[in-house]
Amino acid sequence: MARIPRVPVREQNPTVRASNFEEVCFGYNQEEAMLEASRCLNCKKPGCVSACPVNINIPGFIMHIREGEFEQAARVIALDSSLPAVCGRVCPQEDQCEGKCILGVKGESVAIGKLERFVGDWTRENGIDLTPSGIVPKGIKMAVVGAGPSGLACAGDLAKMGYDVTIFEALHKPGGVLEYGIPEFRLPKESVVRTEINNVVKLGVKIETNVIIGRTVTIDELFDKEGFKAVFVGSGAGLPKFMGIPGENLNGVFSANEFLTRNNLMKAFRQEYETPIFVGKKVAVVGGGNVAMDAARTALRLGAEVHIVYRRTMKEMPARVEEVHHAHEEGIIFDELCNPTSILGDEKGWVRGIRCIRMVLGEPDASGRCRPVELPGSEFEIEVDTVIMSLGTSPNPLISRTTPGLEANPRQCLIVEEETGQTTRKGIFAGGDAVTGAATVILAMGAGRKAARAMDLYIRGLAGE
Amino acid sequence: MISWRFYVNIFIMYKILTKDILAPGIFRMDILAPRVAASAKPGQFVIVRMDEKGERIPLTICDYDVEKGSVTIVVQVIGGSTLKMSQLEPGDTLADFVGPLGQPSEMLSEKFEDLAAKKIIFLAGGLGTAPVYPQVKWLHHQGIKADVMIAAKSSGLLIMVEEMKKVAGNVYIATDDGSEGFHGMITDCLQNLIDRQGGSYDLAIVIGPMIMMKFAALLTQKLSIPTIVSLNTLMVDGTGMCGACRVTVGGKTKFACVDGPEFDGALVDFDEALRRQTMYKGYEGKKLYEEQCALGIETCKCPK
Numbered sequence: 001m002a003r004i005p006r007v008p009v010r011e012q013n014p015t016v017r018a019s020n021f022e023e024v025c026f027g028y029n030q031e032e033a034m035l036e037a038s039r040c041l042n043c044k045k046p047g048c049v050s051a052c053p054v055n056i057n058i059p060g061f062i063m064h065i066r067e068g069e070f071e072q073a074a075r076v077i078a079l080d081s082s083l084p085a086v087c088g089r090v091c092p093q094e095d096q097c098e099g100k101c102i103l104g105v106k107g108e109s110v111a112i113g114k115l116e117r118f119v120g121d122w123t124r125e126n127g128i129d130l131t132p133s134g135i136v137p138k139g140i141k142m143a144v145v146g147a148g149p150s151g152l153a154c155a156g157d158l159a160k161m162g163y164d165v166t167i168f169e170a171l172h173k174p175g176g177v178l179e180y181g182i183p184e185f186r187l188p189k190e191s192v193v194r195t196e197i198n199n200v201v202k203l204g205v206k207i208e209t210n211v212i213i214g215r216t217v218t219i220d221e222l223f224d225k226e227g228f229k230a231v232f233v234g235s236g237a238g239l240p241k242f243m244g245i246p247g248e249n250l251n252g253v254f255s256a257n258e259f260l261t262r263n264n265l266m267k268a269f270r271q272e273y274e275t276p277i278f279v280g281k282k283v284a285v286v287g288g289g290n291v292a293m294d295a296a297r298t299a300l301r302l303g304a305e306v307h308i309v310y311r312r313t314m315k316e317m318p319a320r321v322e323e324v325h326h327a328h329e330e331g332i333i334f335d336e337l338c339n340p341t342s343i344l345g346d347e348k349g350w351v352r353g354i355r356c357i358r359m360v361l362g363e364p365d366a367s368g369r370c371r372p373v374e375l376p377g378s379e380f381e382i383e384v385d386t387v388i389m390s391l392g393t394s395p396n397p398l399i400s401r402t403t404p405g406l407e408a409n410p411r412q413c414l415i416v417e418e419e420t421g422q423t424t425r426k427g428i429f430a431g432g433d434a435v436t437g438a439a440t441v442i443l444a445m446g447a448g449r450k451a452a453r454a455m456d457l458y459i460r461g462l463a464g465e
Numbered sequence: 466m467i468s469w470r471f472y473v474n475i476f477i478m479y480k481i482l483t484k485d486i487l488a489p490g491i492f493r494m495d496i497l498a499p500r501v502a503a504s505a506k507p508g509q510f511v512i513v514r515m516d517e518k519g520e521r522i523p524l525t526i527c528d529y530d531v532e533k534g535s536v537t538i539v540v541q542v543i544g545g546s547t548l549k550m551s552q553l554e555p556g557d558t559l560a561d562f563v564g565p566l567g568q569p570s571e572m573l574s575e576k577f578e579d580l581a582a583k584k585i586i587f588l589a590g591g592l593g594t595a596p597v598y599p600q601v602k603w604l605h606h607q608g609i610k611a612d613v614m615i616a617a618k619s620s621g622l623l624i625m626v627e628e629m630k631k632v633a634g635n636v637y638i639a640t641d642d643g644s645e646g647f648h649g650m651i652t653d654c655l656q657n658l659i660d661r662q663g664g665s666y667d668l669a670i671v672i673g674p675m676i677m678m679k680f681a682a683l684l685t686q687k688l689s690i691p692t693i694v695s696l697n698t699l700m701v702d703g704t705g706m707c708g709a710c711r712v713t714v715g716g717k718t719k720f721a722c723v724d725g726p727e728f729d730g731a732l733v734d735f736d737e738a739l740r741r742q743t744m745y746k747g748y749e750g751k752k753l754y755e756e757q758c759a760l761g762i763e764t765c766k767c768p769k
């Protein structure tokens with residue numbers, strides 16, 4: 001039987017999109033989705049499902065797409081994921097479901113991510129309401145810290161069980177990284193992110209913005225003064241790392257978080273918004289993850305020539321393959337195998353260049369990736385006027401420091417029981433980047449949902465059920 | 466386009482309760498923000514956003530009233546956003562008001578006996594008088610009288626002198642043009658005071674424009690007075706997320722919003738802090754010109 005090839009997805013032309021913030025990928029239409037779905041073998045022991053961090057019944061929803069039963073497909077996904085339109089766009093599918101798809105062994109895997117996205121988008125565009133009716137209110141107050149994917153997922157599930165849930169969010173807008181980190185051209189805010197938040201609010205979840213737990217109120221005050229019975233901490237990993245090399249505080253050096261927050265949360269790319277953003281003529285982005293790609297492609301769209309400076313090669317980059325590919329297509333220059341040793345300033349203290357050393361790949365380290373080793377005497381300079389540091393982030397210690405008994409490891413990650421999200425303090429649960437350090441949307445969402453189940457058991461235990 | 470707020474059911478309005486003009490281009494507002502009022506401490510600050518399109522502006526807390534649920538801020542018109550804010554009136558609302566941010570003043574965690582034994586002087590430059598006030602008031606409530614030196618370009622730009630007199634020990638005034646009090650810079654005024662009265666101080670707390678804090682800290686170091694400064698760096702989130710606020714203190718990079726805003730004046734790299742403050746100068750200036758122009762304000766110097 002002749003196999004049909006993977007159905008290509010329509011995208012904005014690279015030269016056009018390099019100067020706008022519209023979404024790059026258009027996604028499948030119904031016909032394309034049904035055709036792609038027909039490629040799935042509906043395996044008895046599907047590799048994809050076990051490689052999905054939340055074990056979505058992938059062949060199950062794909063079979064419904066094949067039959068044109070999109071609402072049923074949505075219901076299958078909803079059993080395990082509350083954010084299909086988001087995860088279909090941002091999951092590293094090549095390392096997860098698609099990486100283990102049987103078709104991928106010899107040819108091309110099923111485009112599971114694109115199909116998931118199709119279902120998410122179709123549900124939204126057709127106004128399908130998947131919220132269960134007849135939720136019986138329990139009248140028990142639950143608090144969630146942080147309105148990122150983990151907090152939203154936890155809050156949504158708790159609300160479905162009948163709890164009275166309030167999310168406290170430090171920023172002025174909910175969404176977490178979905179709002180402040182991942183750019184518009186990869187994850188549209190008005191349509192996709194807003195809908196996901198709205199779905200949680202429709203369940204009766206209250207979101208109070210501008211509340212920094214640990215500053216505005218403490219977790220103990222939530223328990224003692226505001227009558228919350230359990231708390232979920234989904235505060236993410238927002239603290240940027242710097243390299244600690246000379247010149248990092250020069251004018252024109254930014255963390256990727258600052259650069260992206262100015263552009264995404266504060267909408268600096270739009271004329272009518274007041275927040276300023278600085279992007280020079282030539283930008284060096286240091287790092288090779290999703291955050292680095294997002295910062296680089298944002299700077300490109302703001303009109304700069306952009307270099308990605310990475311100490312390994314493109315192959316080892318932790319970013320999603322699709323993002324590296326898109327960045328390359330758009331004209332980002334990849335300076336592989338080089339590592340900055342210092343940032344150079346002009347007489348006024350503004351960046352004028354970056355000094356790098358060439359690297360070679362050595363033996364694989366514990367993570368299986370080849371360790372980059374410096375090539376002595378190979379230092380050289382790249383002339384740039386902006387440097388964006390994208391070296392990863394770590395959790396903010398604010399909550400652990402202001403909550404007695406809540407313990408974190410030396411990397412500031414909260415210590416929890418893997419299966420339940422139970423922290424070292426009774427009644428407090430945690431999940432997402434706050435526990436794992438910077439990871440993925442799907443893992444954060446999964447952790448939020450696991451914790452919701454454990455919080456329900458905890459409350460029932462208190463009531464002696 | 467409907468605002469996302471449409472969907473969020475706890476929609477808190479940060480209402481402006483009172484407004485008064487303290488000096489040309491400087492105004493004071495009481496804002497209804499019960500959660501912030503309940504946890505605010507001297508030395509901390511808030512971040513304010515005027516409307517959906519506004520930037521996040523860090524402002525120091527000038528006073529707070531737990532019962533009324535209000536927080537007092539003092540704002541100087543320096544950019545487009547603050548100009549717009551100056552046009553708001555009581556009854557209007559701010560889109561966002563978040564805090565309290567930063568560490569409370571170091572003296573709050575000091576033992577009473579240690580603090581009471583110290584001779585303290587506050588050096589307040591211009592708008593810096595506002596954040597000095599809650600600290601002096603707090604000391605006053607502890608039964609400690611601190612001296613305060615308030616400086617401004619000229620008499621008309623001095624703010625909160627009467628309020629300060631009610632809670633401070635001696636209040637000294639200095640103006641650059643000599644229109645009121647000592648004629649000269651705050652540093653000369655302090656030197657002069659110490660030369661005249663002989664005794665020195667055990668602690669100086671300096672809050673004002675970065676350049677003033679730099680020179681004040683140089684002088685107090687020479688006079689061997691331990692000195693605390695409160696840094697008004699650029700900020701975005703105010704929670705440690707972006708690093709826009711980074712400063713070098715004692716050779717180490719610190720985030721002013723979470724590690725500060727108060728630091729040891731002797732250890733701060735002021736030249737770097739001054740330089741980093743100018744990062745978006747052209748940008749701000751351009752917007753202000755455009756807006757003043759649109760509003761028909763006479764000082765408009767835009768190139769058109």
Ligand SMILES: Cc1cc2nc3c(=O)[nH]c(=O)nc-3n(C[C@H](O)[C@H](O)[C@H](O)COP(=O)(O)OP(=O)(O)OC[C@H]3O[C@@H](n4cnc5c(N)ncnc54)[C@H](O)[C@@H]3O)c2cc1C
Pocket residue numbers: 090091092145146147148149150151168169170171174175176177178181182183211212213214234235236237238260290291294320396398399431432433434438439440441442444
């Ligand atoms: C630029 C960028 C690109 C990324 N790209 C991808 C991708 O392509 N695919 C992927 O899977 N993952 C990606 N990630 C990672 C992914 O976004 C995160 O793993 C995920 O968002 C973590 O979810 P979370 O709910 O744990 O935390 P977050 O999304 O970080 O949300 C935490 C929320 O808590 C709030 N908060 C923090 N402290 C407090 C407090 N004290 N009080 C109240 N609220 C608080 C924060 O403001 C924030 O809104 C990316 C991350 C970034 C930064």
Ligand code: SF4
Pocket residue numbers: 039040041042043046047048049058059062100101102103109110112
């Ligand atoms: S492994 Fe691939 S072919 Fe098999 S069920 Fe999953 S998606 Fe379909």
Ligand code: FES
Pocket residue numbers: 699700701702703704705706707708709710711720721722723
């Ligand atoms: S203002 Fe963003 S880290 Fe301090």
